[in-house]
Amino acid sequence: MSHSVELAGIGMTFGTTRAVSDVSFKVEAGEFFSILGPSGCGKTTILRMIAGFIEPTDGRVLIGDQDMKGLGPNQRPTAMIFQSLALFPLMSVRDNIAFGLEARGVGRAERRAKADDLLRLIALEGYGDRMPGELSGGQRQRVAIARALAVEPGVLLLDEPLSALDLKLRQHMRAELRALQKRTGVTFIYITHDQSEALAMSDRVAVMSAGLLQQVATPRELYDNPATPFVARFVGETNAIPGRITDVQAGTARIDTELGPLLGRAGQGAVPGAQGTIYVRPEALMPGGGENPLQAQIDRVDFEGSFALVHGRFDSGAALTASVPSTRLADAPVPGHRASFGFQHAHAVVLGDG
Amino acid sequence: MGDLKNRFGPGLSTIFLILVLFWLAVMVLAPNLMMIDYALRPNLPPAALGGPDDTYTLSNILYLAGEPTHRAIFFKTIWASGLVAAVTFAVCYPIAFWMAQRATTGQLAIALMLIIIPFFINEVLRTLAWFIILAYRGPLNAVLMNIGLIEAPIRWQGNGGVLAAMVYAYILFMLLPIYNAIESLEKAQIEAARDLGASRWRIHTRVVIPHAKAGIATGFVFTFMLAAGSYVAPALLGSPGSRWFTEIIYNWFFEGGDWNRGAAYALVLLVLCLAVVLVTLRLFRVNLTDVAK
Numbered sequence: 001m002s003h004s005v006e007l008a009g010i011g012m013t014f015g016t017t018r019a020v021s022d023v024s025f026k027v028e029a030g031e032f033f034s035i036l037g038p039s040g041c042g043k044t045t046i047l048r049m050i051a052g053f054i055e056p057t058d059g060r061v062l063i064g065d066q067d068m069k070g071l072g073p074n075q076r077p078t079a080m081i082f083q084s085l086a087l088f089p090l091m092s093v094r095d096n097i098a099f100g101l102e103a104r105g106v107g108r109a110e111r112r113a114k115a116d117d118l119l120r121l122i123a124l125e126g127y128g129d130r131m132p133g134e135l136s137g138g139q140r141q142r143v144a145i146a147r148a149l150a151v152e153p154g155v156l157l158l159d160e161p162l163s164a165l166d167l168k169l170r171q172h173m174r175a176e177l178r179a180l181q182k183r184t185g186v187t188f189i190y191i192t193h194d195q196s197e198a199l200a201m202s203d204r205v206a207v208m209s210a211g212l213l214q215q216v217a218t219p220r221e222l223y224d225n226p227a228t229p230f231v232a233r234f235v236g237e238t239n240a241i242p243g244r245i246t247d248v249q250a251g252t253a254r255i256d257t258e259l260g261p262l263l264g265r266a267g268q269g270a271v272p273g274a275q276g277t278i279y280v281r282p283e284a285l286m287p288g289g290g291e292n293p294l295q296a297q298i299d300r301v302d303f304e305g306s307f308a309l310v311h312g313r314f315d316s317g318a319a320l321t322a323s324v325p326s327t328r329l330a331d332a333p334v335p336g337h338r339a340s341f342g343f344q345h346a347h348a349v350v351l352g353d354g
Numbered sequence: 355m356g357d358l359k360n361r362f363g364p365g366l367s368t369i370f371l372i373l374v375l376f377w378l379a380v381m382v383l384a385p386n387l388m389m390i391d392y393a394l395r396p397n398l399p400p401a402a403l404g405g406p407d408d409t410y411t412l413s414n415i416l417y418l419a420g421e422p423t424h425r426a427i428f429f430k431t432i433w434a435s436g437l438v439a440a441v442t443f444a445v446c447y448p449i450a451f452w453m454a455q456r457a458t459t460g461q462l463a464i465a466l467m468l469i470i471i472p473f474f475i476n477e478v479l480r481t482l483a484w485f486i487i488l489a490y491r492g493p494l495n496a497v498l499m500n501i502g503l504i505e506a507p508i509r510w511q512g513n514g515g516v517l518a519a520m521v522y523a524y525i526l527f528m529l530l531p532i533y534n535a536i537e538s539l540e541k542a543q544i545e546a547a548r549d550l551g552a553s554r555w556r557i558h559t560r561v562v563i564p565h566a567k568a569g570i571a572t573g574f575v576f577t578f579m580l581a582a583g584s585y586v587a588p589a590l591l592g593s594p595g596s597r598w599f600t601e602i603i604y605n606w607f608f609e610g611g612d613w614n615r616g617a618a619y620a621l622v623l624l625v626l627c628l629a630v631v632l633v634t635l636r637l638f639r640v641n642l643t644d645v646a647k
Contacts, residue, residue, distance in 0.1 A: 053545060073549040080549045086542035090564045099560070100550035151550055 002187045003064035003077055003154030004029045005050060010059030012045050019045045022059070023213045025206055027189060029064075029154075032181050034190045034198040037208035038234070043191045046208075047157050050189065052076045064154055074103075079153035081161045085144040087132040093143050094119070094128035100151035118146040121180075138169050145180065155187045162197065174201050195235050199223065207231050223281075227268050229351055232279040237321055239285065241314070245276040245350060253278075253350035258316035262292050263345035269352020276352045282309070284347035285322035287333055287340070292348070294341045296320045298333040312339075386624075392617035414618030424602055424619075431599035432626060434513075435581035438520045439528070439574045445521060446528040446573065451562065454536035455544065473526055481586045484519040488591065515591035516598070520581050527580060528573035535569025536562060571638040575631050582627050599623055 005027040012020040020042040027033040035043040049056045050063070052073040061068045068076055079100070087096050095102075097118050098111040106114070119125050122142035132140055141161060148156055158177075162170045178201050181188045192198050198205045199219040207214040207222065207230070215227040226232035233240065243257030253266035255278050264278045285294075287310075298312040310322040310333055322341060324333075333339035358367040394410045402408065418424055453465055472480060487494050488510035495507040510518075539562060547557045563570065588598030599619070606616030635641070 051549060053549075073545070074551045074553075078549070080546070082542040082546055084540060084542050086540060086546040088543060088547075088561060091560075099547065099552070102560075103547075103550055103552040103556055147546075147550070 001152065001154055002029045002185050004062075005033075005155055005187065005189065006062040006065070007046070007050075008060045008062065010046070010049060010056040010061060012042070012049060012054065013057045018211055020049075020056075020211045023208075024059075025213065025216045027155075027187060027204075029187055030185050032178065032188045032190065032201060032203045034192060034202040034205045035208060036192055036195055036198040036205050036235070038193055040210075041208040042211040043193075043208050044159060047080070047159055047189065047191050050155070051078050051080045051157050077154035078157055079148035079151055079155075080157040081144050081148050081159065083159045083161065083163060085140055085161065085164075087140060087144055087147070089132055091132075092128065093124070093130050093132060093135070096132060096143060097128075097146045097150050099147060104151070114150060115146075118150055121149075121183075122146045137165050138173060141165065141173060142176075145177075149184065149186070153186060155189060156181075158188060158190045160191050160193070162192075163194075170197070177201060199235070207235065209234070225265075225267060225349065226279070226351070229277060229279075229353065232277075232349065232351060237282045237323075239280045239282065239318070239320055239322075240277050241280070241316070241318055242275070242277045242353070245270055245272055245274050245352070248272055252345060255350050259294055259314055262294075262348070264348035264350040265346060267349045267351040270350045271352065274352045276350050278348050278350045280343050280348040282321045282323040283307075284343045285320070285341045286343065287322070287324060287328065288342065290342035291345060292343050294320075294343075296333075296339060296341060298335050298337055298339050301333065301335055310339075389617045389621055389624075392614050393621040394618075395614055397612045397614040414615045415622060417615060418619055418622060424599075427597050427602060428599050428619075428622070428626075431582060431623075432630065434517075434598075435578050436630070438517060438524070438581040439577040441517065442521045442524055442528045442577045443532075443570065443573060446525060446532055447570075450529050450532040451536055451558075454533050455539070455541065469526065469529065477523060478586050478590075480523060481519050481590050484515065484522065484587075485590050488515045488518065509593075511591055512593035512596045515593075516588050516596055519587040519591050520584060523584070523587060524577045524580050527576035531569040531572035531576070532566055533569075535566035539565045567638055568640050571635060571640040574634055574638075578630060578634070579627055582623065 007023055007025055009022050009024050010020060011018070011022055023042075023046060035046060037043045045054070048054050050061055052068060052071055052075070055069070063077060073080070088099065091099070094112065094115045097115040098106075101111045101114060115128060116125070119128055122145060124139060124142060124146075127135065127139070127143075132143065135143065144161065145156075162173050162177075165173060174197060177188075177190075190198070190201065199222070202219055204216060204218055205222055206216045209230045215222060215231045217225070217227070222231060222235050226235060229240075232238055241255075241257045241259060241262065243255040243262070245253055245255050246261070247254040248266045248270055251266055252263055253270045253276070255262055255264065255276055257278065262278050264280075270276055294314060296312045296314045298310060300311040302309040302311070306326055308324050308326065310320070310324055312320040312322075312333070314320050320341075358370065361367075362370065393414055394412070395408060396411055396413060398405070398407055418428065449465070449469075453462055457465060486492055489495075490507050490509055490511075494510065495504070498504045499507065543561055543565075544557055547561045552560065583600060584598065585600045585604060588596065588601055589604075592598060592601070600623075603616050603619045603623070606612050606619060610616070
């Protein structure tokens with residue numbers, strides 16, 4: 001059983017601070033949906049409004065098409081996984097998992113059976129009698145997920161649950177969370193400030209900034225067609241070169257920059273005469289020039305194995321980051337020297353600055 | 355030891371050590387040993403001291419066992435002190451929870467001030483304030499009669515008055531340890547319990563109280579000991595029907611002139627208090643070291 005979640009123009013004001021303004025989107029049932037944004041952008045506030053810990057000051061939260069107004073967190077078909085996990089340290093792993101069932105008055109034998117089922121699901125069979133403090137970080141993580149799934153929620157809300165883990169474990173848990181979501185079919189709403197996490201796991205991602213919704217799209221769409229300058233800069237690395245848009249034709253925009261005229265796909269706000277910026281991904285910049293030639297001074301080349309990260313400055317002074325595949329390192333730039341780059345116009349996007 | 359020396363140097367740590375030993379030996383150990391010595395000797399006129407009758411005996415303690423009125427007051431003091439601790443807990447727990455988990459910084463400062471400021475005043479005066487409030491023709495009866503809750507004044511002095519004064523006198527000793535304990539509980543745990551569908555009652559019984567167990571036990575131990583050893587509240591607010599065991603001890607010393615019997619009574623009270631405390635700690639499964647923290 002999974003539910004859709006719809007936010008209809010929700011807003012939240014704490015005192016005089018506007019934490020969230022007029023956010024609307026719909027998460028489909030069974031979707032893995034992420035809300036991505038820097039800290040303080042309002043994403044946790046949104047999650048807490050969905051969970052019912054706080055009531056939005058404007059707008060409505062609908063879960064499974066039901067208006068949730070006035071319902072507390074214990075009355076909503078949601079379960080939350082907290083950033084700190086919030087496992088109960090004085091209860092065994094099994095009692096932790098069965099806590100929601102205990103609260104619903106389920107009998108002891110049934111609770112035990114269900115908890116053991118869930119322990120199997122998270123591959124911690126036989127750990128039921130341990131205390132949370134005796135488990136590793138990744139195991140505690142999985143217990144927290146099992147505890148939330150025990151109440152058979154229609155929506156699982158995850159508040160940056162992986163942030164406390166080290167990189168290796170985090171990457172492993174990403175895959176595990178994704179698999180678990182597919183297996184259970186529960187709607188996941190996942191909060192993170194880590195864009196690679198959001199891109200890797202989600203069906204769709206909502207990007208937030210300063211309490212405002214920037215874009216809701218699939219990870220691919222978000223990366224290739226950012227709707228706003230914020231999304232272009234926040235999601236993935238990018239080279240931003242400002243200028244004035246002079247011409248837009250058949251989806252291609254021409255922009256006059258300090259480095260000369262450049263071509264890119266026309267994005268939001270790209271109209272002739274407007275101030276704009278062309279955004280080029282590091283992997284789109286190829287050494288050697290060609291279409292859209294650019295000159296740059298090279299400061300540093302970091303060899304990373306399959307590719308090398310080239311750092312430098314364009315002649316206009318703007319920072320350059322290019323990711324050059326190892327197979328093309330033959331014509332790799334040399335630190336301290338000048339080099340030319342180029343990119344195909346289909347690999348860059350021009351957005352209005354408004 | 356080594357730790358102390360490293361931190362303060364040999365000179366200062368020796369002074370600390372001597373002060374602590376002095377305090378333990380002269381202020382704690384010696385008076386208690388003297389009390390035990392007194393308790394186990396008969397009350398003799400000065401001329402007979404050191405004579406053939408001056409031998410160790412259990413007669414003072416057996417006298418308490420054989421005296422029905424004193425025995426009844428003794429047991430009543432024990433269970434009534436338990437009641438004082440329980441009522442104090444019932445009063446303090448909601449306040450402590452609110453202060454630790456719900457109050458804003460400003461509210462917390464005001465609440466702490468309101469609770470602590472009365473304790474700047476001497477205990478006798480605070481008890482006297484209750485004496486005035488609870489007086490037969492006092493403000494409480496006047497208010498209750500004015501709003502029509504009672505027809506005639508109630509005589510509060512006696513068990514009710516003693517209970518009220520003691521609960522008030524020992525609030526801090528219950529409130530602060532519980533506040534400290536609940537304060538360290540992560541808010542997300544309460545939210546998680548709520549999110550999983552737990553009722554308010556279950557959140558407290560399954561999450562908050564188990565977490566605050568050591569603080570609650572500490573509060574119980576403090577309040578119980580203070581209540582059992584209290585003299586002012588029963589003396590000022592009690593009635594002949596609500597005598598406290600400490601009053602009888604006092605009487606043996608200062609009115610009966612029998613220090614030996616008074617010491618024996620005090621010794622019995624001390625031993626039983628200790629027993630109650632240890633049993634409580636065992637029931638709560640808390641260590642004495644947790645309480646000391």
